[in-house]
Amino acid sequence: MTLERPFDFLNGAMNKTVLVRMKDERELRGTLRAFDVHMNIVMDDTEELENDKVLKKIGSVLLRGDNIVFISP
Amino acid sequence: MTLERPFDFLNGAMNKTVLVRMKDERELRGTLRAFDVHMNIVMDDTEELENDKVLKKIGSVLLRGDNIVFISP
Amino acid sequence: MTLERPFDFLNGAMNKTVLVRMKDERELRGTLRAFDVHMNIVMDDTEELENDKVLKKIGSVLLRGDNIVFISP
Amino acid sequence: MTLERPFDFLNGAMNKTVLVRMKDERELRGTLRAFDVHMNIVMDDTEELENDKVLKKIGSVLLRGDNIVFISP
Amino acid sequence: MTLERPFDFLNGAMNKTVLVRMKDERELRGTLRAFDVHMNIVMDDTEELENDKVLKKIGSVLLRGDNIVFISP
Amino acid sequence: MTLERPFDFLNGAMNKTVLVRMKDERELRGTLRAFDVHMNIVMDDTEELENDKVLKKIGSVLLRGDNIVFISP
Amino acid sequence: MTLERPFDFLNGAMNKTVLVRMKDERELRGTLRAFDVHMNIVMDDTEELENDKVLKKIGSVLLRGDNIVFISP
Numbered sequence: 001m002t003l004e005r006p007f008d009f010l011n012g013a014m015n016k017t018v019l020v021r022m023k024d025e026r027e028l029r030g031t032l033r034a035f036d037v038h039m040n041i042v043m044d045d046t047e048e049l050e051n052d053k054v055l056k057k058i059g060s061v062l063l064r065g066d067n068i069v070f071i072s073p
Numbered sequence: 074m075t076l077e078r079p080f081d082f083l084n085g086a087m088n089k090t091v092l093v094r095m096k097d098e099r100e101l102r103g104t105l106r107a108f109d110v111h112m113n114i115v116m117d118d119t120e121e122l123e124n125d126k127v128l129k130k131i132g133s134v135l136l137r138g139d140n141i142v143f144i145s146p
Numbered sequence: 147m148t149l150e151r152p153f154d155f156l157n158g159a160m161n162k163t164v165l166v167r168m169k170d171e172r173e174l175r176g177t178l179r180a181f182d183v184h185m186n187i188v189m190d191d192t193e194e195l196e197n198d199k200v201l202k203k204i205g206s207v208l209l210r211g212d213n214i215v216f217i218s219p
Numbered sequence: 220m221t222l223e224r225p226f227d228f229l230n231g232a233m234n235k236t237v238l239v240r241m242k243d244e245r246e247l248r249g250t251l252r253a254f255d256v257h258m259n260i261v262m263d264d265t266e267e268l269e270n271d272k273v274l275k276k277i278g279s280v281l282l283r284g285d286n287i288v289f290i291s292p
Numbered sequence: 293m294t295l296e297r298p299f300d301f302l303n304g305a306m307n308k309t310v311l312v313r314m315k316d317e318r319e320l321r322g323t324l325r326a327f328d329v330h331m332n333i334v335m336d337d338t339e340e341l342e343n344d345k346v347l348k349k350i351g352s353v354l355l356r357g358d359n360i361v362f363i364s365p
Numbered sequence: 366m367t368l369e370r371p372f373d374f375l376n377g378a379m380n381k382t383v384l385v386r387m388k389d390e391r392e393l394r395g396t397l398r399a400f401d402v403h404m405n406i407v408m409d410d411t412e413e414l415e416n417d418k419v420l421k422k423i424g425s426v427l428l429r430g431d432n433i434v435f436i437s438p
Numbered sequence: 439m440t441l442e443r444p445f446d447f448l449n450g451a452m453n454k455t456v457l458v459r460m461k462d463e464r465e466l467r468g469t470l471r472a473f474d475v476h477m478n479i480v481m482d483d484t485e486e487l488e489n490d491k492v493l494k495k496i497g498s499v500l501l502r503g504d505n506i507v508f509i510s511p
Contacts, residue, residue, distance in 0.1 A: 005326055005328050006326050006327065006328050006332040006333060007332075008326065009326065009334045009352070009354040010354065023316075023359075024096075024098075024142075034078055034079050034081065034082065035079065036078050036080070040079040040112075042079050046145075058143075058145050060145060060146055061144065061145045062079050062082040062143060062145075063143045064138070064142060066139070066358070067096075067142050067143075069316075069359050070320075070350075070353040070354060070356065070359075071353065072350050072352060072354075073351065073352055095215070097169075097171075097215075101216075107151055107155065108152065109151055109152050113153075113185075115155045119218075132218060133155070133218060133219055134216040134218045135156065135216060135217045135218075136216045137185060137211070137214045137215060137216065140215050170288075180223065180224055180227065180228065181225065182224050182225050186225040186226075187225060188225050188228045204291050205291060206228070206291060206292055207289040207291045208225050208229065208289060208290045208291075209288070209289045210258060210287050210288060210289065212285070213242075213288050243388075243390075243434075247435075253369065253370055253371050253373065253374065255370050255371050255372070259372075260371060261371050261374045265437075277435075278438065279437060280435040280436065280437045281371050281374040281375065281435060282434070283404060283433045283434060283435065285431070286434050286435075296472065297472055297474050298473065298474050298478040298479060298480050299474070299478075301480045315462075331478075357502070360502050361462075361501070361502060362500060362505075363499065363500045364496050364497060365497065365498055389461075389463075389507075399446065399447065400444065401444050401445070405445075405477075407444050423508075423510050424510060425510060425511055426509065426510045427444050427447040427448065427508060427509045427510075428507070428508045429503070429506050429508065432461075432507050432508075
């Protein structure tokens with residue numbers, strides 16, 4: 001992967017499935033639809049996971065960036 | 074859903090019911106009436122939920138954005 | 147309720163009784179007298195509540211905005 | 220009380236005794252001598268209280284604003 | 293090592309393996325691909341470690357800078 | 366004491382012994398040598414205290430301002 | 439020691455051994471090589487200490503400033 005800046009990573013992940021590790025240890029997995037400089041992101045078809053198991057289907061979400069540990073494709 | 078930026082998500086949710094996951098694990102469900110760039114939001118007919126059960130009806134609220142994990146329609 | 151921005155909510159609540167949910171789970175109830183863009187607020191005739199019971203009467207207060215979860219009329 | 224902005228509250232409290240509720244649940248009571256826009260304040264003749272009892276006399280203090288929950292006359 | 297500013301350290305570590313200590317005590321080890329002034333970083337071939345043992349392989353990640361304690365080559 | 370702004374308090378305390386209450390409940394006592402607008406301070410001959418007892422002598426320190434509750438002469 | 443501002447302290451400590459107390463109570467000891475206005479620092483030959491005992495040798499590190507309580511020579 002070649003990229004200039006971390007946010008290029010999010011451009012490359014648009015409309016693909018990403019996994020978001022949250023500060024409360026849970027994870028959200030969904031299709032990335034939008035992001036901004038605060039790392040606020042919008043995902044569709046989002047599921048909430050704990051220990052790799054689906055806890056709940058939550059559909060579309062706007063996730064506030066300050067809750068994020070990392071985002072992985 | 075096509076949108077340019079995360080806050081377009083909130084524009085699309087105006088005057089509709091949204092669910093707000095809070096950092097203290099509780100949830101607020103109400104009708105979105107206003108928001109700003111800090112993700113401060115105003116909702117009407119708001120209920121406070123815990124584990125999907127209604128704890129309390131709290132009517133109109135101004136919710137401070139830094140308490141939010143995610144907002145979902 | 148129609149409003150353009152969240153802080154219009156506070157303009158509409160001036161000189162009326164509001165309930166403030168705090169991050170430490172307590173609540174303050176008083177008459178809203180002033181606010182600023184940081185959500186710092188001044189209330190008169192303020193009572194501190196826990197589980198809907200009055201703990202203490204504390205009169206006038208300047209409340210620092212970063213302690214607030216939500217404000218409700 | 221009529222005031223335009225929350226910090227007018229502090230102007231009105233200058234050289235009077237104020238009670239400061241802290242985020243660690245303790246309280247400081249002293250004579251307000253100075254404040255700034257970060258809500259940093261200077262008090263003289265300050266006492267530290269816990270559950271309304273005086274724990275310690277600490278004289279003059281510069282208190283960093285981000286520790287404050289509320290200030291009350 | 294001679295460098296003018298801390299971020300020169302990251303320039304020198306580009307495309308090399310780095311270990312990232314996180315505020316939740318875990319560690320991520322991967323190949324540094326990008327960073328910005330907020331210390332947001334992108335790594336490839338990332339592994340999550342606890343007590344020096346590999347917990348999970350997580351591939352490419354965008355790690356939010358405010359979770360970082362330190363980065364070490 | 367008459368002063369215009371909280372930081373005048375620190376000007377008046379230069380080269381004198383001050384006690385710094387920290388957010389982790391410990392205290393540092395030393396001779397104030399420098400400060401800035403973030404309340405970062407430098408002290409010489411610093412001792413670390415817990416419950417008014419000296420835990421450790423730590424000499425000169427640069428203390429990061431966001432750890433401070435209050436500073437007292 | 440005479441200095442104008444806290445960061446002069448770090449200029450004086452360049453290429454010398456410093457001890458860094460962290461918010462998680464651990465300490466890092468190493469040779470200071472670089473710093474910036476956020477108090478991000480780079481150290482070489484760094485050791486991690488707990489209760490004055492060496493836990494681990496970690497070599498060169500870029501330490502994020504918001505983890506720091508104090509820095510001492």
